[in-house]
Amino acid sequence: MRARWWVTGVLLAAVLGLTAALASGFGVDPSTQRTALAGSTAPDLQGATVAGGRADLAALRGHVVLVNVWAPWCAPCRDELPLLADAADRWEPAGLRVLGVATRTTPKAARALLRTLHAEQITSIDDPKGTLAVSWGASGVPETFVVDRDGVVRARRVGPLTPEWLAQNVEPLLGTS
Amino acid sequence: MTSRRTRTTALSALALLVAALTGLGLWHAARPQPATPQQQVRAVAGTLRCPACEGQSVAESSSDMAAQMRTVVSDQLAAGRSPAQVRQWFAQRYGDSVLLDPPWRGPGLWLQVLPVVVLAAGLLWLVAVRRPAWRRRLAAGGVGLLAVAVALMGAVALHRGDATQPVATAATGGMPRAADPVQRAAALLAQGRPADAERVVRPSLRTSSDPRLLLVHGLAQRQLGDAAWSTTLREFLRQAPGDPAAARVKGLLAAAGH
Numbered sequence: 040m041r042a043r044w045w046v047t048g049v050l051l052a053a054v055l056g057l058t059a060a061l062a063s064g065f066g067v068d069p070s071t072q073r074t075a076l077a078g079s080t081a082p083d084l085q086g087a088t089v090a091g092g093r094a095d096l097a098a099l100r101g102h103v104v105l106v107n108v109w110a111p112w113c114a115p116c117r118d119e120l121p122l123l124a125d126a127a128d129r130w131e132p133a134g135l136r137v138l139g140v141a142t143r144t145t146p147k148a149a150r151a152l153l154r155t156l157h158a159e160q161i162t163s164i165d166d167p168k169g170t171l172a173v174s175w176g177a178s179g180v181p182e183t184f185v186v187d188r189d190g191v192v193r194a195r196r197v198g199p200l201t202p203e204w205l206a207q208n209v210e211p212l213l214g215t216s
Numbered sequence: 217m218t219s220r221r222t223r224t225t226a227l228s229a230l231a232l233l234v235a236a237l238t239g240l241g242l243w244h245a246a247r248p249q250p251a252t253p254q255q256q257v258r259a260v261a262g263t264l265r266c267p268a269c270e271g272q273s274v275a276e277s278s279s280d281m282a283a284q285m286r287t288v289v290s291d292q293l294a295a296g297r298s299p300a301q302v303r304q305w306f307a308q309r310y311g312d313s314v315l316l317d318p319p320w321r322g323p324g325l326w327l328q329v330l331p332v333v334v335l336a337a338g339l340l341w342l343v344a345v346r347r348p349a350w351r352r353r354l355a356a357g358g359v360g361l362l363a364v365a366v367a368l369m370g371a372v373a374l375h376r377g378d379a380t381q382p383v384a385t386a387a388t389g390g391m392p393r394a395a396d397p398v399q400r401a402a403a404l405l406a407q408g409r410p411a412d413a414e415r416v417v418r419p420s421l422r423t424s425s426d427p428r429l430l431l432v433h434g435l436a437q438r439q440l441g442d443a444a445w446s447t448t449l450r451e452f453l454r455q456a457p458g459d460p461a462a463a464r465v466k467g468l469l470a471a472a473g474h
Contacts, residue, residue, distance in 0.1 A: 049334065049337050049361065050360075050361075050364060074309075075307070075308060075309055075310055075311035076308070076309060079308075082309070110425065111451075112425040112427065112430070112451075112455060113421060113422065113425075114421050114429075114430060114433055114448055114451070115421055115422060117447070117451070118444075143280060143284070143425055144425075168284065168287050169280070169281075169283075169284035169287070170284060170287055170288050170291065172284065173284050173285055173287075173288045173309070174288070174309065175309065176309030176310045176311075178267035178268045178281065178310075178422075178423070179268050179281065179422030179423040180422055180423075181422070198422065
């Protein structure tokens with residue numbers, strides 16, 4: 040009788056353990072997936088911009104930075120860029136900077152879209168092969184990372200930004216909420 | 217008699233275990249080592265999970281995301297990093313889930329350890345039975361435990377994805393397992409199911425620069441009454457002016473006064 044309980048216990052533990060392990064990834068909102076970079080110093084991000092200049096994330100230390108990976112061929116990015124441009128304007132006095140990564144495109148196409156959407160204030164680094172996007176752990180576009188004033192990655196947004204998400208993840212770092 | 221039978225069973229189980237481990241070691245040692253830089257890139261990419269694909273490795277996937285990651289693997293190997301360092305670099309950015317052979321920690325640890333524990337319990341069960349009156353029932357319990365262990369190992373292999381890949385790829389003649397989302401969405405549009413077409417095409421809009429995605433996305437938006445349809449189709453025309461569908465799209469835009 041004692042042996043039978045032992046068998047039941049092992050089987051139950053096996054099933055529960057397997058269920059817990061397999062279920063650990065379910066129920067997570069895919070748009071707010073935690074980045075493996077959270078809490079770490081932001082990866083290097085520098086290079087030629089689509090406007091012909093140069094940009095370096097390290098030079099923005101002391102500011103809260105939204106690193107936005109985007110592309111002109113990406114429909115959700117076109118929906119998102121006006122909101123991003125608005126945030127850049129509105130929170131610039133509070134210390135927000137927006138640094139784009141124009142991925143798998145040409146500077147000409149990127150400039151054209153920024154001009155069309157009146158979002159030319161978004162400085163964007165040219166990333167023709169998409170390797171900068173990979174260095175940030177992006178799995179597509181658009182994807183946005185929040186870097187705090189100390190240069191530490193604090194949050195990640197998969198898919199288009201929303202005003203609510205910005206209010207929740209950016210305003211506290213700016214001290215405006 | 218019982219004792220001798222028990223010893224025989226134990227020795228048989230031990231011999232089977234040794235044979236299995238030896239076979240595994242020989243198979244591992246006999247695997248071909250990558251020689252050319254391309255083979256090295258493919259070997260490392262084959263150990264990484266494509267984060268934008270359905271259970272495919274970075275080596276196998278034809279997606280743009282996988283191509284980007286292969287470029288990074290190639291650049292890093294060319295810069296003198298070891299395969300282990302490259303894998304570690306990806307794990308730091310994408311988490312351990314990017315590794316098809318994840319390290320032993322977190323939920324993955326349970327998935328690795330549990331089948332071994334159950335397997336060991338089953339073997340012990342079979343060899344430790346001494347009471348004749350219980351033997352048949354207990355032996356059945358031991359076999360049951362072994363069956364659970366085998367099932368767990370199968371589940372772990374499926375969860376890790378590495379066991380399914382060669383089968384899935386072979387079954388589709390080397391082509392990616394998932395059908396082209398553009399074709400799937402176009403078929404749904406033809407069936408008058410724009411909402412379903414939109415659901416199919418939307419994830420790919422984040423990962424692929426194929427302008428045909430904009431075409432089906434815009435047509436779905438139009439059928440759904442989304443005012444953004446004309447913007448999407450104009451972007452399609454800008455990106456693919458020579459596409460066979462361009463003339464029809466221009467006609468739609470002109471008819472709507474755009």
